[in-house]
Amino acid sequence: MTQSIVVQVGQCGNQIGFRFWDLALREHSSLNKTGLYDDAVSSFFRNVDTRYSDPADIPVGHGLGKIKDLKARAVLIDMEEGVVNEIMKGPLRGVFDYKQLITDVSGAGNNWAIGHKMYGAKYKEEISETIRRAAELCDCLQCFFVIHSMGGGTGSGLGSFVLNLLHEEYPDIYRFVMAVYPSHEDDVITSPYNSVLAMRQLTDNADCVLPVENQALVDIVNKINQANPKLAERKSSRGHVKAGSAISTGDGGIVKGKDEKPFDSMNNIAANVLLNMTSSARFEGSLNVDLNEITMNLVPFPKMHYLVTSQTPLYSVSDVHIPPRRLDQMFSDAFSKDHQLIKADPKHSLYLACALMVRGKVEVSDIRRNIERLQSSLKFIHWNRDGWKTGLCNVAPVGQPYSLLTIANNTCVHHTFSGLRDRFVKLYKRKAHIHHYTHVDNMEIEDFSESLESLTSVIKEYETLEKQINNPAPSLPRLQVI
Amino acid sequence: MSVVTLQMGQCGNQVGGQFFNMIARDTFDQSLAKCNVPRQTNQQFIDDVCERFFSQEEGSLKARAVMVDMEPKVIAMTTTEAKRSGLFQYNNKQQFCQKCGSGNNWAHGFLVHGSKCSQQVMDLIQKEAEKCDRLEGFFTLMSLAGGTGSGLGAYITQCVRDEFPHSFIMNQVTWPFDTGEVIVQNYNAVLTLSHLYQSSDAILIVENDQEQKICSQLLNIKKISFSDINEVIGHKLASFLQPAKSNNLTSNHLGEMLEHLVPHPEYKLLTMKTIPFMSENNIQYSAYQWPGLVKHLTQMLIANASMEEGIDWGVKLSSTGLAYNKSMANSLFLRGLDVNTVDVSSFKDGRLYPSWLPSEACLASWTNQRTFNKYEKSASLVSNSQTPLISLNHVIDKAWSMFTSRAYVHQYIKHGLAEEDFLDSFACLEQVIKNYKDL
Numbered sequence: 001m002t003q004s005i006v007v008q009v010g011q012c013g014n015q016i017g018f019r020f021w022d023l024a025l026r027e028h029s030s031l032n033k034t035g036l037y038d039d040a041v042s043s044f045f046r047n048v049d050t051r052y053s054d055p056a057d058i059p060v061g062h063g064l065g066k067i068k069d070l071k072a073r074a075v076l077i078d079m080e081e082g083v084v085n086e087i088m089k090g091p092l093r094g095v096f097d098y099k100q101l102i103t104d105v106s107g108a109g110n111n112w113a114i115g116h117k118m119y120g121a122k123y124k125e126e127i128s129e130t131i132r133r134a135a136e137l138c139d140c141l142q143c144f145f146v147i148h149s150m151g152g153g154t155g156s157g158l159g160s161f162v163l164n165l166l167h168e169e170y171p172d173i174y175r176f177v178m179a180v181y182p183s184h185e186d187d188v189i190t191s192p193y194n195s196v197l198a199m200r201q202l203t204d205n206a207d208c209v210l211p212v213e214n215q216a217l218v219d220i221v222n223k224i225n226q227a228n229p230k231l232a233e234r235k236s237s238r239g240h241v242k243a244g245s246a247i248s249t250g251d252g253g254i255v256k257g258k259d260e261k262p263f264d265s266m267n268n269i270a271a272n273v274l275l276n277m278t279s280s281a282r283f284e285g286s287l288n289v290d291l292n293e294i295t296m297n298l299v300p301f302p303k304m305h306y307l308v309t310s311q312t313p314l315y316s317v318s319d320v321h322i323p324p325r326r327l328d329q330m331f332s333d334a335f336s337k338d339h340q341l342i343k344a345d346p347k348h349s350l351y352l353a354c355a356l357m358v359r360g361k362v363e364v365s366d367i368r369r370n371i372e373r374l375q376s377s378l379k380f381i382h383w384n385r386d387g388w389k390t391g392l393c394n395v396a397p398v399g400q401p402y403s404l405l406t407i408a409n410n411t412c413v414h415h416t417f418s419g420l421r422d423r424f425v426k427l428y429k430r431k432a433h434i435h436h437y438t439h440v441d442n443m444e445i446e447d448f449s450e451s452l453e454s455l456t457s458v459i460k461e462y463e464t465l466e467k468q469i470n471n472p473a474p475s476l477p478r479l480q481v482i
Numbered sequence: 483m484s485v486v487t488l489q490m491g492q493c494g495n496q497v498g499g500q501f502f503n504m505i506a507r508d509t510f511d512q513s514l515a516k517c518n519v520p521r522q523t524n525q526q527f528i529d530d531v532c533e534r535f536f537s538q539e540e541g542s543l544k545a546r547a548v549m550v551d552m553e554p555k556v557i558a559m560t561t562t563e564a565k566r567s568g569l570f571q572y573n574n575k576q577q578f579c580q581k582c583g584s585g586n587n588w589a590h591g592f593l594v595h596g597s598k599c600s601q602q603v604m605d606l607i608q609k610e611a612e613k614c615d616r617l618e619g620f621f622t623l624m625s626l627a628g629g630t631g632s633g634l635g636a637y638i639t640q641c642v643r644d645e646f647p648h649s650f651i652m653n654q655v656t657w658p659f660d661t662g663e664v665i666v667q668n669y670n671a672v673l674t675l676s677h678l679y680q681s682s683d684a685i686l687i688v689e690n691d692q693e694q695k696i697c698s699q700l701l702n703i704k705k706i707s708f709s710d711i712n713e714v715i716g717h718k719l720a721s722f723l724q725p726a727k728s729n730n731l732t733s734n735h736l737g738e739m740l741e742h743l744v745p746h747p748e749y750k751l752l753t754m755k756t757i758p759f760m761s762e763n764n765i766q767y768s769a770y771q772w773p774g775l776v777k778h779l780t781q782m783l784i785a786n787a788s789m790e791e792g793i794d795w796g797v798k799l800s801s802t803g804l805a806y807n808k809s810m811a812n813s814l815f816l817r818g819l820d821v822n823t824v825d826v827s828s829f830k831d832g833r834l835y836p837s838w839l840p841s842e843a844c845l846a847s848w849t850n851q852r853t854f855n856k857y858e859k860s861a862s863l864v865s866n867s868q869t870p871l872i873s874l875n876h877v878i879d880k881a882w883s884m885f886t887s888r889a890y891v892h893q894y895i896k897h898g899l900a901e902e903d904f905l906d907s908f909a910c911l912e913q914v915i916k917n918y919k920d921l
Binding site: 284293296478479 | 492496553554555556559581582583584585586587629659660661663664665666694698705706707708709711878879880882883884886887888889890892893905908909912913916
């Protein structure tokens with residue numbers, strides 16, 4: 001069984017990360033009733049003996065040892081202490097080791113250059129050490145998950161610096177990035193600069209990027225809330241959402257209801273994506289999909305590794321008199337633009353590849369049937385008309401009998417990126433706010449133009465492929481045997 | 483004469499589990515009354531099966547198998563299921579697994595894992611081979627779509643050929659669903675087949691699409707899972723690998739069968755057709771006779787049908803309009819009541835075979851009075867014919883179209899493969915297609 005390390009950078013990264021660990025514990029506790037430390041738990045947690053001041057690591061062995069104390073395989077990085085301190089004061093403090101935290105006091109001021117160049121140089125040794133320590137405790141490390149936002153200073157700057165570091169020091173370990181992109185109305189004025197500067201690092205150094213937009217998450221949460229009337233009204237209405245089943249809820253986790261924060265429901269959705277993606281690698285199933293298979297099948301060309309994700313069903317209905325939403329409905333919903341984690345419409349763009357990660361009581365014939373059904377309404381590129389990757393995990397997520405996570409490489413991302421580029425160019429034409437960046441040591445004005453070029457080339461690659469949506473490029477004839 | 487089974491990758495291990503399960507159930511779990519043979523003959527049969535597929539170790543029956551996978555979950559599941567059946571077990575020491583999978587990457591399986599693990603895997607195979615009194619050959623189970631089964635499977639087959647130059651090697655490859663289980667399955671299939679063609683003696687093709695159709699249309703299973711499909715595959719494999727005798731009383735050892743089926747090294751692709759298939763409930767109510775079964779099976783061969791429903795009866799041997807399926811060689815396996823009365827002359831028709839082969843020699847038939855797996859009469863045909871051409875052509879088409887756009891190629895190059903290797907594989911398979919087309 002392989003292990004993964006989660007590196008959470010910046011306020012956004014740490015908040016999503018916090019929800020991720022809460023939900024991961026909830027999932028494992030609902031499955032692992034006897035408290036045995038087995039391979040599935042070890043993929044994200046260490047079992048430690050806390051009697052020693054440097055907690056001693058207890059290996060999995062034959063998977064029959066009891067859990068003594070769990071420590072998350074995580075590295076928490078933030079340049080201001082607020083968020084991390086809250087985590088360490090809260091109910092999950094036992095899960096993190098103080099040696100896994102790297103904090104500073106004053107923050108990065110929404111400035112990518114300060115995050116990347118200044119703090120990067122200052123904390124390079126410490127970050128490298130912390131990650132090395134975490135990696136050495138892994139039996140077989142397979143990938144790093146880096147969670148950060150693109151609009152801020154620490155997340156985008158220091159986050160992309162950490163990504164570079166991981167690429168240099170661990171070139172064989174896969175790097176998955178969950179990046180939260182700023183929406184159109186973002187309260188940070190320099191967010192376009194930060195995002196574009198960070199994007200170039202992501203294009204060069206990440207194996208897979210899962211972009212997430214806040215606006216999309218807000219819409220999904222609203223959709224779920226509409227189906228879930230407020231408890232105060234106490235109306236017995238049909239279609240009441242089953243408690244604890246929505247992907248935006250954290251019920252059953254360590255954090256109790258009254259302590260939930262406003263962004264928590266949105267962050268839960270993002271955290272669930274990570275959980276569902278790794279479920280097949282942790283639990284058994286008839287068609288296992290490991291994380292390296294995701295990169296292999298969904299990334300046809302090196303730079304085009306931006307994957308659009310969507311999750312269904314959003315919740316399960318608790319009223320037993322209503323027939324359960326049919327399985328097929330779940331598959332259809334997954335491709336609608338309301339369920340995607342970025343504001344984009346993949347149905348009207350070209351699919352390069354698509355992965356369906358199914359969990360729970362679904363059979364391979366159901367998947368085949370739905371693929372045949374949906375094939376006609378989705379446009380795939382001509383050399384990959386059957387570009388489906390399926391994964392089937394027997395273990396269902398908490399609160400639902402089955403679920404589906406779609407991860408697709410679709411050309412609709414170029415719309416999002418074009419929007420970002422336009423906002424960048426608007427500011428850059430006037431050289432507004434540039435001096436804040438160039439004041440920082442080692443930051444050159446060329447970094448801006450190079451990042452813009454890198455973004456433009458990625459957009460162009462996607463656009464070129466999309467042009468083939470209706471007229472495929474002519475293919476070379478096959479080899480002839482004389 | 484014993485056969486050592488190598489189960490490679492998730493598919494190989496899952497199919498292998500069902501294959502041994504099927505053999506064990508058929509051999510040990512049938513009441514004597516149903517078997518249609520006297521007690522002594524039955525005992526002889528049981529002994530033959532034990533010699534072929536199992537070895538007696540530490541008081542229990544252990545399968546002669548080596549299980550290889552790059553991640554541990556599937557091997558664990560298969561071993562547990564075997565133990566639960568109570569009929570046989572897998573030897574825990576004959577398992578090899580690593581922690582990280584091959585990521586559906588043929589180059590990773592072949593070049594990276596191959597060189598790293600081949601020594602240990604070959605040691606296990608050597609140990610298993612030494613347990614046999616007389617080693618007949620190796621039976622490898624693998625898929626074409628993934629990374630381990632296809633890549634590592636191809637590498638190990640090469641190693642086995644180098645280590646055991648006089649043994650027979652048959653590879654059972656599982657063709658993935660047409661609409662994709664893995665996106666790069668076409669690349670993996672092309673690379674695997676071209677390499678297997680060099681080192682293996684016979685490549686037995688099983689297609690997931692066809693097996694699923696059998697499950698849904700003949701066995702009436704509503705929600706088909708992979709274990710249902712694997713049970714069908716296990717049934718088909720057991721139906722021709724279980725002991726049987728030919729007219730001059732030679733036993734159907736792997737070598738005998740392959741010598742007949744693969745007369746020419748350029749023609750190595752085999753396919754299986756088995757009838758009848760029906761759900762448990764229907765078996766009690768059906769009475770079928772040999773002439774009917776033989777007629778269906780012959781037409782299945784000519785019209786290239788994979789099961790007994792939906793056969794195109796319009797295709798006839800004499801028609802010049804519709805082309806029919808030509809074969810190089812056929813082996814017929816008949817099991818059950820009254821096998822000696824069966825007329826198999828329809829399979830000896832000279833029009834089925836190319837003109838440069840003597841038609842009487844093209845059919846080998848093997849029979850066994852003992853009923854197989856609850857069917858009182860069952861027939862199986864293993865043929866070296868043009869059947870796999872359609873799927874093969876399809877796969878090469880798709881792989882080539884991807885290759886011309888150079889999609890995903892960087893993932894293979896990352897692990898040491900070069901574009902020339904791709905081109906070589908394409909060339910090899912185009913040659914195979916041409917050979918079969920010209921039959």
